[in-house]
Amino acid sequence: MLLLIDAGNTRIKWGMLELPTAASPALPVWESVGSIGHEQLPDLAATLAMAPPITQILVSNVAGAKVSEALTAALAEIAPDVVPAWFSSAPQLAGLHNGYRNPLQLGCDRFASAIAAHALYPQQNLIVATCGTATTIDAVSAEGVFHGGMILPGLKLMAQSLARNTAQLPQVAESISVDDVFADNTDQAIVSGCIGAQLGAIERAVTKWGLAQKSPVTCILSGGAAPYLAAHMDVQYQHIDNLVLTGLYHAAKAHNNVNTH
Structure with a gap:
């Protein structure tokens, strides 16, 4: 059994499934998935x-x-005979070429998400928007080249910078409709502005990448804040859960395939 772990800035997600082979599907078939906060790590x-x-x-x-x-301590309890492998960005892996100026500097979560997106949507120009503590928006070509991207504060961080009603952010975010962009109260005005900033960055990236590639672009949306943005998107998108875990799955799949030949 393969255990995959995505330790993000706020939560730690995990997924478990059978060891992948060359014939395994592009979308992993999870035996189980879950997530915990950092404070719950001792309970993993x-x-x-x-x-x-x-x-x-x-x-x-x-x-x-x-x-x-x-994590090292928890994994030693879970599987004492298994040495964990720590995923990191590389110049090339699992069908994706890393075009970052310094490939090793690219955040491993962004690299994993890009691997997953390219594996799920091969031969398509992609914008990969992962909306969590930070929002990352990355461009991947149909040929499988990671071209780079942008990083901005996530939805909650943006709202927290204005220090109003962040505890109720999800409820406020869900209550805003496209017709209510110009809110008539401060709490909703803050969230509407934050949502607008996130959407503006994503939609601008889709437009710019489409012009650069002279081709349609598929937008991939993932991350904990994705549901709060999805209802307001003005471009077509695919919402994929657990994108980093899916990228790790494809990295493991590539590794296992190489080592069995």
Whole structure:
């Protein structure tokens, strides 16, 4: 059994499935998936105590050294005989060429998301928008080249910078309709502005990438804040859950395929 872990800035997601082979589908068939907050990391071993035997572990971590240490301790309890592999960006992997100026500097979560998007939508020009603590918006060509992207504060960070009603952000965000862009109260005006900024960046990226490639663009939307943006999108999009985990799955699939030939 393969255990994949996406340690983000706010939450840690995990997915478990059979070891992939060359014949495995592009969209992983999860045995189980889940997520926990950083404060729940000591409970991860108990959460996975009844899991089938784990033979491989692949981790993407952008949450820093403390989370890495806590994860290492938890994984030692979960699968003491398995040495976790720590995913990192590379010049090329799983059918994706990394066009970053310094390929190793690209955040491993962005690289994994781009791998997943290209695997799920091959031979398509893509904008990959992952909306979490930060929002990252990246361009991938139909030929499988990661061209670069942009990083901006996520929806909640934007709202927190204005220090009003952030505890109720989801409820406020869901209550705004396209017709209510110009809100008649401060709380909704803040959230409407934040949503507009997120959408503006994503939609501008889709337009610019389409012009650059002289071809239609598929927009991939993922991340915890994606549902709050999806209803307001003015461009066509595909909403994919667990995009980083899916990228890790394809990285593991490529690795296993190479090592069996």
